[in-house]
Amino acid sequence: MTHSEKNIHIITLGCSKNLADSEKLHYQLTKAGYFVTHNQNIDKCDTVIINTCGFINDAKEESINTIIEAISLKTAGNINKIIVFGCLSERYMQELKAEIPEVNNWLGNYNPESLLRILGKSTLEKPEYGRHTDNPGHYAYLKIAEGCNRTCAFCAIPLIKGKFISQTKESIIEEANWLSQKGVKELILIAQDLSYYGRDIYKKAMLPKLVEELSKIEKIEWIRLHYLYPAMFPNNLIDVMAENKKICKYADIPFQHISDNMLKAMKRQHNKTSSMKLIEEFRNKIPNIALRTTLLTGFPGETDRDYEELLNFVRQVEFDRLGVFTYSHEENTYAGERLKDNIPQKIKEERAAYIMEIQEEISLKKNKEKIGKSIKVIVDNFNGEHYYGRTEFDSVEVDNDVIFTSETPMQPGNFINVKINEAGSFELFGKA
Numbered sequence: 253m254t255h256s257e258k259n260i261h262i263i264t265l266g267c268s269k270n271l272a273d274s275e276k277l278h279y280q281l282t283k284a285g286y287f288v289t290h291n292q293n294i295d296k297c298d299t300v301i302i303n304t305c306g307f308i309n310d311a312k313e314e315s316i317n318t319i320i321e322a323i324s325l326k327t328a329g330n331i332n333k334i335i336v337f338g339c340l341s342e343r344y345m346q347e348l349k350a351e352i353p354e355v356n357n358w359l360g361n362y363n364p365e366s367l368l369r370i371l372g373k374s375t376l377e378k379p380e381y382g383r384h385t386d387n388p389g390h391y392a393y394l395k396i397a398e399g400c401n402r403t404c405a406f407c408a409i410p411l412i413k414g415k416f417i418s419q420t421k422e423s424i425i426e427e428a429n430w431l432s433q434k435g436v437k438e439l440i441l442i443a444q445d446l447s448y449y450g451r452d453i454y455k456k457a458m459l460p461k462l463v464e465e466l467s468k469i470e471k472i473e474w475i476r477l478h479y480l481y482p483a484m485f486p487n488n489l490i491d492v493m494a495e496n497k498k499i500c501k502y503a504d505i506p507f508q509h510i511s512d513n514m515l516k517a518m519k520r521q522h523n524k525t526s527s528m529k530l531i532e533e534f535r536n537k538i539p540n541i542a543l544r545t546t547l548l549t550g551f552p553g554e555t556d557r558d559y560e561e562l563l564n565f566v567r568q569v570e571f572d573r574l575g576v577f578t579y580s581h582e583e584n585t586y587a588g589e590r591l592k593d594n595i596p597q598k599i600k601e602e603r604a605a606y607i608m609e610i611q612e613e614i615s616l617k618k619n620k621e622k623i624g625k626s627i628k629v630i631v632d633n634f635n636g637e638h639y640y641g642r643t644e645f646d647s648v649e650v651d652n653d654v655i656f657t658s659e660t661p662m663q664p665g666n667f668i669n670v671k672i673n674e675a676g677s678f679e680l681f682g683k684a
């Protein structure tokens with residue numbers, strides 16, 4: 253690549269919400285005439301734009317290390333300009349400006365106008381939500397809101413992103429239509445808290461209505477819902493999911509814990525009884541639902557007994573998918589300011605690792621039950637020998653892959669039935 257003024261490299265860290273922002277930025281910059289690369293190994297270009305994450309310690313470290321790497325390229329004369337935006341810079345703007353002067357511009361949360369202004373452009377290209385996806389384009393994350401109105405004691409998101417702001421239904425549908433025209437078949441709805449959608453602007457939960465309307469878009473075949481907060485759950489969402497074929501039988505509900513002591517200390521708005529009731533309702537109404545959750549170990553005051561309760565929960569519920577984080581003591585959060593980070597890191601990690609050991613067995617058992625069955629799969633890619641795809645029960649990156657062979661050539665975004673003949677803990681193998 254030449255070291256031309258027109259070359260911009262975007263580096264995206266953090267979650268799918270950041271990825272959606274970067275894809276929009278990529279589109280805007282390409283339309284403005286730049287040659288843009290995203291998340292590749294680039295050692296020479298004019299400008300590097302880093303979209304950072306600042307949620308927990310590990311994420312902050314990764315963002316800082318990426319900035320430092322870019323600075324060494326700048327010092328070596330391989331890049332001219334570094335622009336940093338996203339959660340880390342929103343959260344620590346003043347400190348970062350003072351401590352890392354080599355960065356040319358610090359911007360906070362995603363704001364395409366400000367970014368373009370720095371590059372000498374004044375207006376956004378239409379459509380403003382236009383997107384350049386790096387995947388072959390058959391799925392896209394669709395951000396339906398920004399911010400969060402909950403008050404979880406451990407969480408820095410409301411400090412960074414502010415209050416919950418829903419996008420209007422019309423604007424989401426317009427964006428989804430545009431994406432479908434570009435070849436997107438699977439929409440992955442994201443926000444900090446999908447359950448809350450609509451309560452700010454429509455004064456009532458509107459997620460069920462929104463997904464019903466999105467499902468009317470002809471070329472969209474799958475709609476997947478991520479991050480359904482378990483309290484103030486939209487009443488008829490489960491019925492809508494049960495009846496509507498386009499909505500993946502997949503629910504990602506971050507329970508975080510199950511001990512009432514912990515849920516209360518974490519200032520979550522659900523308890524053990526309401527959590528179990530929600531799981532039961534899902535499984536009664538949608539027997540094949542894939543339930544995903546996220547848990548947190550080592551929150552201040554987590555006793556052996558609380559942890560035992562959590563282990564029993566994992567064993568009893570047998571989630572289809574599960575992730576665990578260790579508690580990170582974050583400044584300016586309720587827990588960070590008022591509670592003592594009294595569980596040693598080693599114990600936090602051991603607790604998390606043991607949960608994952610249990611989950612691995614559960615996952616293997618569940619995957620083995622699929623052997624001999626034929627399952628509908630969306631094709632993600634081909635490595636020259638095998639196709640990689642996912643079932644409606646698996647989201648991008650975080651869940652199972654279906655690795656299969658097919659005599660008929662397939663393209664990303666094609667749907668095909670795959671007969672499963674082998675299973676690992678986190679993969680299925682088969683033949684189309």
Ligand code: SF4
Nearest residue numbers: 400402404407409444
């Ligand atoms: S629901 Fe809780 S954990 Fe999730 S973003 Fe909001 S405050 Fe943070």
